[in-house]
Amino acid sequence: MRFKTAASALxxxxxxxxxxxxxxxxxxxxxxxxxxxxxxxxxxxxxxxxDAHAAATPHAAADASAHWDYADQAGWTHVAGLCATGxxxxxxxxxxxxxxxxxxxxxxxxxxxAGTFVNNGHTLQFTPENANAMLTxxxxxxxxxxxxxxxxxxxxxxxxxYPLELxxxxxxxxxQLAVVGVFIEEGxxxxxxxxxxxxxxxxxxxxxxxxxxxxxxxxxxxxxAYYSYAGSLTTPPCAEGVRWNVLRTPLQASAAQVAALRxxxxxxxxxxQPLGQRTVLLGS
Numbered sequence: 216m217r218f219k220t221a222a223s224a225l226x227x228x229x230x231x232x233x234x235x236x237x238x239x240x241x242x243x244x245x246x247x248x249x250x251x252x253x254x255x256x257x258x259x260x261x262x263x264x265x266d267a268h269a270a271a272t273p274h275a276a277a278d279a280s281a282h283w284d285y286a287d288q289a290g291w292t293h294v295a296g297l298c299a300t301g302x303x304x305x306x307x308x309x310x311x312x313x314x315x316x317x318x319x320x321x322x323x324x325x326x327x328x329a330g331t332f333v334n335n336g337h338t339l340q341f342t343p344e345n346a347n348a349m350l351t352x353x354x355x356x357x358x359x360x361x362x363x364x365x366x367x368x369x370x371x372x373x374x375x376x377y378p379l380e381l382x383x384x385x386x387x388x389x390x391q392l393a394v395v396g397v398f399i400e401e402g403x404x405x406x407x408x409x410x411x412x413x414x415x416x417x418x419x420x421x422x423x424x425x426x427x428x429x430x431x432x433x434x435x436x437x438x439x440a441y442y443s444y445a446g447s448l449t450t451p452p453c454a455e456g457v458r459w460n461v462l463r464t465p466l467q468a469s470a471a472q473v474a475a476l477r478x479x480x481x482x483x484x485x486x487x488q489p490l491g492q493r494t495v496l497l498g499s
Contacts, residue, residue: 283451288486295452303455304488305446306369309495311463313442318498319353321439321460323383323395325431332427334416337450338363338483339476341411341427348431350385350393352460357385357393362434366480368398369449370461371487377465378473380484381434393458397435399476402467407433412475438464440499449485463497 281294292299330343340363348359361384368380379399386392407429414427440463447455468476 281451285482285484291451291453297447297455298451298453301447301453301455302491303445303447303493304453305449305457305459306371306485306487307444307446307490307493307495308371308374308487309442309461311373313495313497316496316498318441318443318496319355320351321395321441321498322351323432323435324349324351325359325435327428327430329426329428332411332414332416334419334421334479336419338365339411339416339480341429344426350383350395352393352458355387355393357387357391359431360384360386362431364476364480365449365483366477367482367484369484369487370396370398372398372463379468379476379480381466383431383434391456391458393460395435395441396459396461398462398465399468399473400465401470401473404469405433405467405472407431408468408472408476412472415475415479417479434466436462436464436466438462440464440497442495442497444493444495 283291283294288298298304325348328343328345328348330341332339332341340361342361343359346358346360350357350359363382363384365380365382366378368377370380377398377400381397381399383395383397384392385394410429411427442459442461442463444459445455446457446459447453448457
């Protein structure tokens with residue numbers, strides 16, 4: 216599978232995290248397409264505006280200070296034209312009938328990490344103090360940068376939207392991004408989420424008063440079968456060249472945990488985008 220190079224994609228991802236929130240709902244239209252979502256989610260650690268404007272190509276650039284929200288996703292084109300003209304946009308609908316293929320092993324090497332848990336106005340985001348976690352996909356190595364949440368899930372599976380989706384964001388030495396997506400469904404209580412919820416930053420801009428320590432491995436299901444495809448950032452500037460790896464098996468969280476996260480996040484998902492000529496593979 217070919218992935219475009221986007222050396223500054225992480226910086227762009229980071230810049231897209233600012234801004235307000237607005238209500239909307241994740242629905243299905245009459246053709247089963249995911250239609251409405253709204254407000255609050257995005258990718259990225261914290262880089263300054265100068266870094267954020269260092270677009271890999273003019274078409275990927277976006278004004279980080281421009282306002283955008285999930286209630287008016289058609290208006291994103293005024294912030295970054297690629298959001299409307301790109302051919303490898305994310306998220307997408309995934310199919311359980313996707314062809315099985317020999318794909319590289321997905322091997323997260325996560326440790327217990329301490330860091331900050333922040334409500335940045337678009338999402339709830341954990342950023343570690345030390346970059347000591349890695350993701351390897353076959354022979355390709357990516358350093359862990361941060362994880363964050365979306366409500367409801369951005370990707371759908373057979374047109375089904377899970378209540379939450381967790382994104383682990385990674386970057387390799389060339390600046391290329393790999394994201395691991397994890398669906399979250401109601402079930403057993405999750406100890407790692409419990410630790411995060413004790414320091415839940417409710418108001419935009421709030422940061423947990425103390426550092427949170429979390430075993431990130433407990434935020435991953437044991438089954439590592441994953442859907443692989445070439446995609447993009449899911450917020451302006453919608454830069455392409457992102458290597459998406461969405462785990463097939465959802466993570467479980469208690470009903471109370473799901474409700475608490477959804478309340479804090481608001482609606483924070485981009486509409487499902489056309490697959491186009493891309494191929495989605497399912498590997499283990």
